[in-house]
Amino acid sequence: xxxxIFDIGSTFxxxxxxxxxxxxxxxxxxxxxxxxxxxxxxxSKVIDEIKAQTGYDIRDFEIKRATSSAAGxxxxxxxxxxPDLTAEAAKKAALSAGGKVLKVYSYxxxxxxxxxISSLKPDxxxxxxxxDGGNRYYPLINAKKLSTxxxxxxxxxxxxxxxxxxxxxxxxxxxxxxxxxENVMPEYGVINIDKxxxxxxxxxxxxxxxxxxxxxxxxxxxxxxxxTPLAVLxxxxxxxxxxxxxxxxxxxxxxxxxCSVAEGAPTQAGVxxxxxxxxxxxxxxxxxxxxxxxxxxxxxVVDEKELKRFLDTSRINPKEKAYFLTKNTGFIPKDNEDxxxxxxxxxxxxxxxxxxxxxxxxxxxxPMGTLYFQYGKDLREVKNLLFTGGPLIxxxxxxxxxxxxxxxxxxPFVLKPVSxxxxxxxxxxxxxxxxISEIDKEKAKELIYRYVEKMGDYYGFEEQKMGS
Amino acid sequence: MGERxxxxxxxxxxxxxxxxxxxxxxxxxxxxxxxxxxVLSSQEDFIKAAIEAGARAILVSSLYGHxxxxxxxFKEKLKEAGxxxxxxxxxxxxxxxxxxxxxxxxxxxDLGFHRVYPPKTSPEEVxxxxxxxxxLE
Numbered sequence: 001x002x003x004x005i006f007d008i009g010s011t012f013x014x015x016x017x018x019x020x021x022x023x024x025x026x027x028x029x030x031x032x033x034x035x036x037x038x039x040x041x042x043x044s045k046v047i048d049e050i051k052a053q054t055g056y057d058i059r060d061f062e063i064k065r066a067t068s069s070a071a072g073x074x075x076x077x078x079x080x081x082x083p084d085l086t087a088e089a090a091k092k093a094a095l096s097a098g099g100k101v102l103k104v105y106s107y108x109x110x111x112x113x114x115x116x117i118s119s120l121k122p123d124x125x126x127x128x129x130x131x132d133g134g135n136r137y138y139p140l141i142n143a144k145k146l147s148t149x150x151x152x153x154x155x156x157x158x159x160x161x162x163x164x165x166x167x168x169x170x171x172x173x174x175x176x177x178x179x180x181x182e183n184v185m186p187e188y189g190v191i192n193i194d195k196x197x198x199x200x201x202x203x204x205x206x207x208x209x210x211x212x213x214x215x216x217x218x219x220x221x222x223x224x225x226x227x228t229p230l231a232v233l234x235x236x237x238x239x240x241x242x243x244x245x246x247x248x249x250x251x252x253x254x255x256x257x258x259c260s261v262a263e264g265a266p267t268q269a270g271v272x273x274x275x276x277x278x279x280x281x282x283x284x285x286x287x288x289x290x291x292x293x294x295x296x297x298x299x300x301v302v303d304e305k306e307l308k309r310f311l312d313t314s315r316i317n318p319k320e321k322a323y324f325l326t327k328n329t330g331f332i333p334k335d336n337e338d339x340x341x342x343x344x345x346x347x348x349x350x351x352x353x354x355x356x357x358x359x360x361x362x363x364x365x366x367p368m369g370t371l372y373f374q375y376g377k378d379l380r381e382v383k384n385l386l387f388t389g390g391p392l393i394x395x396x397x398x399x400x401x402x403x404x405x406x407x408x409x410x411x412p413f414v415l416k417p418v419s420x421x422x423x424x425x426x427x428x429x430x431x432x433x434x435x436i437s438e439i440d441k442e443k444a445k446e447l448i449y450r451y452v453e454k455m456g457d458y459y460g461f462e463e464q465k466m467g468s
Numbered sequence: 469m470g471e472r473x474x475x476x477x478x479x480x481x482x483x484x485x486x487x488x489x490x491x492x493x494x495x496x497x498x499x500x501x502x503x504x505x506x507v508l509s510s511q512e513d514f515i516k517a518a519i520e521a522g523a524r525a526i527l528v529s530s531l532y533g534h535x536x537x538x539x540x541x542f543k544e545k546l547k548e549a550g551x552x553x554x555x556x557x558x559x560x561x562x563x564x565x566x567x568x569x570x571x572x573x574x575x576x577x578d579l580g581f582h583r584v585y586p587p588k589t590s591p592e593e594v595x596x597x598x599x600x601x602x603x604l605e
Contacts, residue, residue, distance in 0.1 A: 082516045133473065133501060135522040160522075188475075188503045188517045272508055366481030367534050371508070 005432035006066035013042030023446040027053035064221040069228040071212040073100040077122040081129035089184035090128040093193035097200035098230030130160030147174040231434030251389035253292030258357035264377020291345040292329040295322035343397035351404030361413040385420035422455040477505035480538035484531035494591040525555035533564035543580025559585030
């Protein structure tokens with residue numbers, strides 16, 4: 001059986017061709033995306049190139065599916081009640097479904113909020129708030145306000161179950177498309193996002209692809225089956241099936257994605273786990289941390305003193321260089337100075353994104369002595385660290401970039417993996433493995449085993465790989 | 469629902485869980501919807517839970533002798549969060565070394581608690597008061 005899996009991105013349309021019986025890649029191609037004109041142009045170019053490489057026509061492939069992050073990705077606005085409870089749970093649900101969270105709102109929406117939501121042009125709005133049997137005021141008032149928005153998009157209600165009928169009625173009376181699902185936080189402190197995730201994907205398949213004009217691909221292939229970030233997340237689940245609890249970092253030009261498949265319970269005695277628990281399969285995205293479009297916003301959050309440890313700022317002006325990169329997003333570094341600068345940016349993007357993904361420990365001094373509170377997941381014992389994304393795959397200064405994702409004694413309460421094995425998606429194929437995992441999980445495992453390169457233990461990494 | 473929802477927890481750095489378990493059990497048996505936020509809970513934990521759960525009462529437990537310190541500013545924060553009308557109880561070992569209960573009671577009433585319970589209070593008494601204060605009977 002042969003499979004051709006595409007990723008229709010906002011800059012490139014990529015294709016990976018597999019012979020699944022042999023468990024191998026038989027061709028790879030990419031072409032600049034043409035979403036604004038006709039999504040099928042890029043697709044056809046990739047198909048032609050694959051044919052040139054393999055001799056196989058598109059009709060020879062039994063499986064031909066695509067993922068998509070085109071047209072801005074799956075843009076979601078999440079609304080909850082208390083910022084670190086239902087609002088956070090709604091945000092986590094949206095991210096884990098492969099969405100791009102434009103903004104999160106809590107408590108009662110104001111006129112300014114509503115205007116902002118309209119101008120953000122989301123693809124989906126998720127409304128939550130209240131535990132089951134809990135708060136009624138906020139979900140109701142926010143539903144009423146949202147139903148007046150001049151937006152013709154799907155709304156999801158995932159809040160206090162007692163209000164389902166009323167809220168459905170409110171949206172229906174305003175001729176809005178409303179979907180009702182399970183509460184993201186049915187009980188205090190309990191996160192429940194599986195059902196919302198499934199619903200988001202259904203809506204993505206049924207409405208969003210059509211609304212973005214992407215269903216045209218059906219003239220050539222079976223269709224778009226999921227948002228690209230979800231495909232990458234699914235590939236990590238397969239990866240974790242083989243190797244155990246894992247952390248994935250995807251450094252990009254605009255954003256840096258971090259995913260983990262791990263429980264994250266405290267690994268140290270006497271630590272109290274507080275706050276809303278993270279899901280076992282968790283995705284977070286830093287929308288302003290990347291090495292091209294987001295190079296300047298990345299520099300803004302980097303500590304200047306720390307930057308000086310990496311760069312001779314008397315000779316190099318980082319702001320100027322970053323500005324150049326934001327204007328030349330297709331820039332491919334060739335000489336060592338540019339490669340090194342890219343690696344510095346990637347290091348900070350990784351460092352900060354992983355810092356925000358993993359849990360942390362807060363030390364509290366009390367009359368009873370010192371207490372340790374853990375918020376989020378403790379990933380110190382996680383043994384597998386998987387990297388993907390062009391800025392890392394094609395940069396020789398890998399160890400420096402990877403360091404950003406590893407536990408540091410300088411920040412002992414940031415719970416990153418302490419001594420992980422390093423893996424690199426050097427073929428850049430994780431998205432396609434995610435798609436294949438839904439067809440045949442064992443095949444997906446084989447491909448990961450074969451193509452995701454094991455670089456060895458982090459601390460032995462330099463000696464083994466950097467010299468070569 | 470919501471009518472009978474109460475938030476229950478042990479405030480501050482206190483880890484005494486037994487009293488909380490008993491209260492949780494008897495309140496549920498008496499028909500209350502209990503949101504038990506557990507030990508080591510901060511004022512903010514109580515407030516956030518009460519908002520999401522739409523609770524009508526907060527029951528604070530404290531056994532280790534630092535309740536007064538832990539509860540300072542609680543009422544003000546509740547007002548800030550729009551929960552100025554919530555019923556607020558506290559019980560446990562509230563006045564270490566103080567012999568006169570009425571003094572202890574006054575101190576906590578000044579801190580904004582509607583009812584203050586000394587050690588060895590029977591849960592039935594709390595249930596009775598709660599039903600009365602919430603207008604359930």
